[in-house]
Amino acid sequence: MKKRQTKGNTKRRAPVQGRAKKTVQSILEATAQVLVKEGYAKTSTNKIAARAGVSIGTIYEYFPDKDAVVAALLNSIVFETVKRLQGRMASLIQEPLPLAAKQWLHAAVDLLGEHAGLARVVVEQIPRLQEIAAVQMIEKQMLAFARQMAVESGERYNRSNLDAGMFLVVTMVRAAVIGIALERPSHLSAEELIDELVNVMVGYYNYRPLRR
Amino acid sequence: MKKRQTKGNTKRRAPVQGRAKKTVQSILEATAQVLVKEGYAKTSTNKIAARAGVSIGTIYEYFPDKDAVVAALLNSIVFETVKRLQGRMASLIQEPLPLAAKQWLHAAVDLLGEHAGLARVVVEQIPRLQEIAAVQMIEKQMLAFARQMAVESGERYNRSNLDAGMFLVVTMVRAAVIGIALERPSHLSAEELIDELVNVMVGYYNYRPLRR
DNA sequence: AAAATATCTGAGCTACTATTCAGGTTCTAC
DNA sequence: GTAGAACCTGAATAGTAGCTCAGATATTTT
Numbered sequence: 001m002k003k004r005q006t007k008g009n010t011k012r013r014a015p016v017q018g019r020a021k022k023t024v025q026s027i028l029e030a031t032a033q034v035l036v037k038e039g040y041a042k043t044s045t046n047k048i049a050a051r052a053g054v055s056i057g058t059i060y061e062y063f064p065d066k067d068a069v070v071a072a073l074l075n076s077i078v079f080e081t082v083k084r085l086q087g088r089m090a091s092l093i094q095e096p097l098p099l100a101a102k103q104w105l106h107a108a109v110d111l112l113g114e115h116a117g118l119a120r121v122v123v124e125q126i127p128r129l130q131e132i133a134a135v136q137m138i139e140k141q142m143l144a145f146a147r148q149m150a151v152e153s154g155e156r157y158n159r160s161n162l163d164a165g166m167f168l169v170v171t172m173v174r175a176a177v178i179g180i181a182l183e184r185p186s187h188l189s190a191e192e193l194i195d196e197l198v199n200v201m202v203g204y205y206n207y208r209p210l211r212r
Numbered sequence: 213m214k215k216r217q218t219k220g221n222t223k224r225r226a227p228v229q230g231r232a233k234k235t236v237q238s239i240l241e242a243t244a245q246v247l248v249k250e251g252y253a254k255t256s257t258n259k260i261a262a263r264a265g266v267s268i269g270t271i272y273e274y275f276p277d278k279d280a281v282v283a284a285l286l287n288s289i290v291f292e293t294v295k296r297l298q299g300r301m302a303s304l305i306q307e308p309l310p311l312a313a314k315q316w317l318h319a320a321v322d323l324l325g326e327h328a329g330l331a332r333v334v335v336e337q338i339p340r341l342q343e344i345a346a347v348q349m350i351e352k353q354m355l356a357f358a359r360q361m362a363v364e365s366g367e368r369y370n371r372s373n374l375d376a377g378m379f380l381v382v383t384m385v386r387a388a389v390i391g392i393a394l395e396r397p398s399h400l401s402a403e404e405l406i407d408e409l410v411n412v413m414v415g416y417y418n419y420r421p422l423r424r
Numbered sequence: 425a426a427a428a429t430a431t432c433t434g435a436g437c438t439a440c441t442a443t444t445c446a447g448g449t450t451c452t453a454c
Numbered sequence: 455g456t457a458g459a460a461c462c463t464g465a466a467t468a469g470t471a472g473c474t475c476a477g478a479t480a481t482t483t484t
Contacts, residue, residue: 013430017481020431041253044471055433060473129336164400164408168388171395172412175387176380183383188376196376200384200416207415225460229451232461256441267463272443 012062024062026052028073035070036117040125045069071132074122078134081111089141097149098198104145105177105194108138112181113190120182142170153205169201176200224274236274238264240285247282248329252337257281283344286334290346293323301353309361310410316357317389317406320350324393325402332394354382365417381413388412 015021030052034043045066049056063069082089085107092100112119122129129135146169150162157165180193227233242264246255257278261268275281294301297319304312324331334341341347358381362374369377392405 015431017430019480023431045473046471056472057434057474058432061431066472124341160400160404161408163397164405165411167391167397167400168405168408168412171387171391172384175383179379179383185375185379188372188379192372193376193380196373196380199377199419199421200380200412202421203417203419204412204415206419207411209411209414227461229460231450235461257443258441268442269444269464270462273461278442 012060012064015062020062023052023054023058027054027059027062027069028076031069031073032077032118035073035121040070040121043070070126074132075134077115077118078111078138081114082134082137085111097152098202101145101149101201102194102198104141105173105197106190108177109181109190109194112178116182119178123178123182139170139174142173146170146173149201149205156208165204169204173197173201224272224276227274232274235264235266235270239266239271239274239281240288243281243285244330247285247333252282252333255282282338286344287346289327289330290323290350293326294346294349297323309364310414313357313361313413314406314410316353317385317409318402320389321393321402321406324390328394331390335390335394351382351386354385358382358385361413361417368420377416381416385409385413 015024027048030048031043034047034051038047043066045059046056048069049059052059059069063072088107089104092103095103143166146166149169150157150165176193176197180190180197184190184193227236239260242260243255246259246263250259255278257271258268260281261271264271271281275284300319301316304315307315355378358378361381362369362377388405388409392402392409396402396405
């Protein structure tokens, strides 16, 4: 079935003519649809080809394997969205931190919410998510925020618990954002959950343990 | 391949003789090994049977399908471990909360850490994890802690932000525990991460926003 | 318009997969 | 010791997976 060992031919043609670019685009769109409808495990290159209205061979003209198609889809969605939000993001740096954090969180929750069906599949079914470039990019932004909040919160941190704190903040905020966007109980609004999440963060950064 | 629709025959024999119980046990052990070695997607009933040294038919004598085998494995591990920790858990209720939380977190991190290889596969590759009884059981305990801490922390909460806070705490602590047990960078000890996690919680519960 | 290149097709190959079932073996109860 | 239940076997069924490749079609370059 697989031949993961003999990687050999990971390179494929890049589309150069207009029609080929459209073909690739339709493959990505079909991939999103099949993923949402069938889940990752039942998504096959044959189904993608059928839905895209292209022959199976065409997929392998541009992608070395199934995972490459999925990775390309995710990268295209995230990079496109990040580009759209870039302006808003840039202006955030000037604002007072809790407010900036709040807006960043809103943007992140919205991004996931817009593609909820796909995001659900991606988050809970796709293995090796961390290896995808687009995901790494977003986490890097989160880390920047976390570090800045820690720095501004003053002298409590030494080298070691700064690292620990940042690791936790990144891990926990990621989970919270995903939870708010995809698993939020209907009686809670994203708005109030984000407010409360900011409270968690501010509470933590303001907190001074009695003695260490 | 599958016939999820026509569920029909979900019932199988339960082992009654000693030899059958041993067989089932060896199937579960083999399942754990194959899962760790191959990952969920590449785990097949045939591989499990081969590793367990039983014929493929035997698996279907006791389990209706592949997922049932995996679910049985997880339930057996968690229930067994929970039973082992039951005494420790019970005595926790009396202790002051931050300390109790800390010990509970330690137990949870240890539990995952003891089965790290398997836990990694389970957490990142197994779909519909929430449906497994053993998982629900652990989350329920977590919720109990979160609620008690909120109650003891006094009058800040109204109905709505109490719910929001609990949702966040459960979501975030789950992610933190998994992260500490499975993705902890080597220069950070579980000990200090747990301490810092308790700080996050206590900081949050003590925090009083300026105005609402 | 011919040659070169890009694009696309789909039958076909191999390697699995989950699951069944007819029949054999071992145990337990009478 | 014999009937019947419990247990176990493994060839067989029917299906899907990923992926290749020889060749057809379309576009661009010369």
